[in-house]
Amino acid sequence: xxxxxxxxxxxxxxxxxxxxxxxxxxxxxxxxxxxxxxxxxxxxxxxxxxxxxxxxxxxxxxxxxxxxxxxxxxxxxxxxxxxxxxxxxxxxxxxxxxxxxxxxxxxxxxxxxxxx
Amino acid sequence: xxxxxxxxxxxxxxxxxxxxxxxxxxxxxxxxxxxxxxxxxxxxxxxxxxxxxxxxxxxxxxxxxxxxxxxxxxxxxxxxxxxxxxxxxxxxxxxxxxxxxxxxxxxxxxx
Numbered sequence: 001x002x003x004x005x006x007x008x009x010x011x012x013x014x015x016x017x018x019x020x021x022x023x024x025x026x027x028x029x030x031x032x033x034x035x036x037x038x039x040x041x042x043x044x045x046x047x048x049x050x051x052x053x054x055x056x057x058x059x060x061x062x063x064x065x066x067x068x069x070x071x072x073x074x075x076x077x078x079x080x081x082x083x084x085x086x087x088x089x090x091x092x093x094x095x096x097x098x099x100x101x102x103x104x105x106x107x108x109x110x111x112x113x114x115x116x
Numbered sequence: 117x118x119x120x121x122x123x124x125x126x127x128x129x130x131x132x133x134x135x136x137x138x139x140x141x142x143x144x145x146x147x148x149x150x151x152x153x154x155x156x157x158x159x160x161x162x163x164x165x166x167x168x169x170x171x172x173x174x175x176x177x178x179x180x181x182x183x184x185x186x187x188x189x190x191x192x193x194x195x196x197x198x199x200x201x202x203x204x205x206x207x208x209x210x211x212x213x214x215x216x217x218x219x220x221x222x223x224x225x226x227x
Contacts, residue, residue: 033215040124042203042219043160058214090159092215104150104205105215107159 002026006091006108013081013115021076021111023091030096032074033058033105034066036087043090049074050096081115088112117142122204122218130226133194137221139187139204148207149180151189153200154220160203163189194225 007022025032033048045058049068063085065077074093078085089112092105122139129135141149149166164171166178166187177190187204204218 035217040219042120043217045214045216048214088157104148104162104165107161109159110157 004091004093004106004108006089006111008111009109010112011114013078013113015082015115017081019078019081021078021089021091021113023074023076023108024072025074025091025093025106026072027093027106028071029093029106030071031105032068032091032093034064034074034076035090035092036060036085037090037110038087046076046089078113083115086113086115118218119143119208119216120204120206120218122221124219124221126222126224128224128226129194131194131196133225134190134192135194135223136191137189137202137204137223139189139218141185141187141204141206141216143206143208143216144185145208146185146206149178149187150205150207151176151178151187152203152205152217154203155200160217163202191223194223196225196227199224 004025030051034046035043037043044060046064047066049055052068055066088110090110091108094105120141151163152160153163154160164173166180170179175192179188201220201222203220207215
C-alpha cells in the first residue's frame with residue numbers, strides 16, 4: 001500500500017512551458033485534491049475531484065487544469081508556466097460522502113516546482 | 117477574510133514546557149476539524165481530529181468551541197521531536213469536499 005504518490009519530486013520549467021504533475025493513490029479514495037503551498041500563505045486548494053469524471057475548482061484554479069479518468073489518478077496540468085506558479089504542490093486524497101466527517105486527507109510527498 | 121486563521125508564531129519553548137496553539141474559523145458550516153503536523157519540506161500529516169467534546173492523545177489535547185468558532189491544541193511536556201509547524205484544518209459541510217488550512221504555527225522546542 002503506497003498511499004499517495006507524486007511525480008516528479010522536483011521540476012524546473014521556463015516561462016511558457018507546459019507540464020503535468022502526476023498523482024496516484026491506491027486507497028480507493030473518492031476524493032482527490034491539489035494544493036499549492038507558498039511561504040506565509042499556507043495550503044491553498046487548486047482543484048478537487050469527488051470521483052472519476054467529476055472535477056471542480058478550488059480557491060486558486062487559474063493556470064491549471066485537471067481531469068479524473070480513473071479513481072486512482074488525478075494529474076495536474078500547468079498550461080503555460082509562469083514564475084508565480086513557483087511553489088510546492090501537494091496532492092491529497094480522502095474518502096467522501098458519509099465517511100468524510102470522520103476521515104481526513106492523506107498527502108503525497110509533494111512536487112517542488114520552479115518556473116524561471 | 118480567511119477561512120482559518122492561526123497565530124504563525126514562532127513559538128520557542130524549552131523541553132518539558134506546555135504550549136498552546138489557537139485557531140479560529142469563519143464558516144459556521146464547518147463540520148470537521150483537524151490538527152496536522154508538517155515537518156520542514158515534508159507533506160502535512162494528521163496529528164489528531166478534533167471532536168466536539170474535546171479529545172486527548174497522549175501529551176496532546178484538542179478542544180473545539182463551536183459557539184466561538186475556535187479550536188485549540190495543547191502540547192504538554194514538550195519534546196525536541198515536537199518541533200514542527202502545526203496546521204489547523206477545517207472541512208466545510210457535513211459531506212464537505214473542501215478542506216481549508218490555516219497558515220500554520222511554528223514550534224521549536226529548545227533543549
